[in-house]
Amino acid sequence: MMVSVLGISFHTAPVELREQASVRAGQIPATLQRIRAEFPEAELVLLSTCNRTELYVAGVDLALRKDALLEALLTRDANAHVAGLEQFFYVKHDLQAVEHLFAVAASLDAMVVGETEILGQVKQALVLAEEAGTTGKVLHPLFQHAFKTAKRVHTETDICRGRVSISSLAVEFAEKIFEDLSSKTVMIVGAGEMAELALKSLMDRGARDVLVLNRSLERGQNLADRCGGRALQFELLDDYLAKADIVISSTSAPHVVIQADSIRRASEVRRGRPILLIDIAVPRDIDPAASVIKNVYVYTIDDLERVAAENLAKRQDAVEQAWHLVRQGTSEVAMLFESSGLRVLLRRFDDHGKAICETALQRALAKEKLAGLPEPSREEIRVLARKIVNKMLAEPREALKRAARNGEWELYARVANDLFGFEKAVDGKEESATEGDKNGPASVQEGTDREKL
């Protein structure tokens, strides 16, 4: 199959090293083309995220040429070279590389298991490689299969269920209370980083009307400018509370900032319309007594962290099932590649048989004794000879098909190549059948060849 991956990730290197190895999306096509210039036979896809930089390679024996490829990958513009990272790179070959790709796309090999963002990044990596013209008939179908497997993992397991970050949980709570966030007013009390992250998540889900209240009006104004909201004097908090549907508080005040009475009054003005208060400050900003007021929902940082931990645990429970699907996908791809190799080998069996027949017949018929033999008799001898050869090759052919089905393909194909001298016969003009069709597993795209097995 000769697919490999050369990469650095959060498993092997801290962020300060990973960022040196990373390649910005805009630079990826140029980087791929530069590597392709050095390895014209290679198919390449480069995946670069905050957690990993990985180069997927087909058609190059990375066991032999790892150093050269790594040097090409770490060479930046104007031949500037990132040094000292080599020891943090890992290499995986063939099925291990395929399984790794599938695990990455399915978000199993992730810092936060089940975060679906990585699938989009892998898809983007393939698009960029296609733009650069460095994908081919091996990596393209392989990545398509990775997407299919990732989709199965996401839909058939609980790996992506439940949100695990504080900001996304704030959105989840908001969506369990409100029908449509675009018509809701979000009030930010205290312009902290955490509150800003939560606000950004809410805005990503459609929230538009934002009020920012901060002790320092200037700092509040900065946040309001960044999110297109309005900055208000902190003293106006009680006046505007009834207008807010969602309140996120994250001040560093050592005391309660939003009193239960203020919330009660706001709730009365709102005539039973719900109000969501998320308190991510320590010590707490919102009076705990507010949680008993009707139609008021108060959540603290502890609540959010507890839910995040529970969701993460649920995801972990699904990891084994997800790995099962990844392995299943990997073996399916292996079979498809093998069936592709099998086709090549069986074709060679046919060609080999025909060639033996023709050579033997031509020699025999060229002899004087048979020179006068009429054409119908010659044809009968030719048919007979082919039947004998086919009969002799029938059992090896069946054995190869059985081996492909039983996962013993590599060994049988190598033996067949040795026994019949196919690799010598082709004399370097064609690749070994064990490495599959030079055009890759066409059956991945056609999806029918497995049935032929």
Next chain:
Amino acid sequence: METALVIIGMLLYGLASVLAVMSMIRSGERSERSTLILLAGGVVAFLALMVIRIFKADCLPSFNRFDGLTWYALALSGTYLLMKPRRCSRGISGLLLPFVTVILFFGVPAMGVPAGAPPPNQGIWLTLHVIMGYAAYAFFSLASINAVAYLVQDHNMKKKKFGPVWEHLPSLETLDHFMSRLVGLAFLFFVVSIVLGFLMVHQAGDVEKWFTDPKVAAVMAAGIMLAVLVHMRANADRHGRGVAILTVAGLALVLFAFVGVPLVAESLHSFLQIRAGVGGP
């Protein structure tokens, strides 16, 4: 034939209920489509049964307990199926379907009881009165089921129980809006049904006698409850938990008017004094 259809229908409703409850309480359960298919099958079975009964009775059969409750269950199921594509009712099947199945089950023993004859010479007006009444009951009951869902979701949010039920039910605001629309529709159909009933009674010249009928009194109480709810929604702009509790209380009134009255008192709606039967709307 009728018995076979009842058995098939009950089986389908029962299975749909089990699936709906399971999908509500089990994390990751994805059987919504199967539930809908089973429910649709149950509706078709009971609808076929009612068509057969219409042909047999040569009028709209709704004057015994079985017919009355079957029409009520069909109206509820049909309304739910019609609103399902709008996704606003997502997740409430776990509450609705067991309720509907129990209603049907409660009616089955009265299947063979002969229905009382409807008042003479009322024709299309009586049919319309009955249909409008069932539609109003269905809308109001569905609003009440939504109110129950609202209260469950409110409880989950307040008590911070973020389990499968919380996950499957829609947002509080969605349930509130859906409830509001259904109450409005129920009130509209209720008013039309009551007006038609009053006109029929007026035509028969029996007005005083009918207004002392306990069923009419109970229906009027349910109607007043609906009016209060419509006022709270439309004029006073009230939302949330309080309105949801009132809407659930409304369901209790509807059920009493529909099922309870004929069991505790004689009503002019129980035509020919068929005591085993429950009157029409």
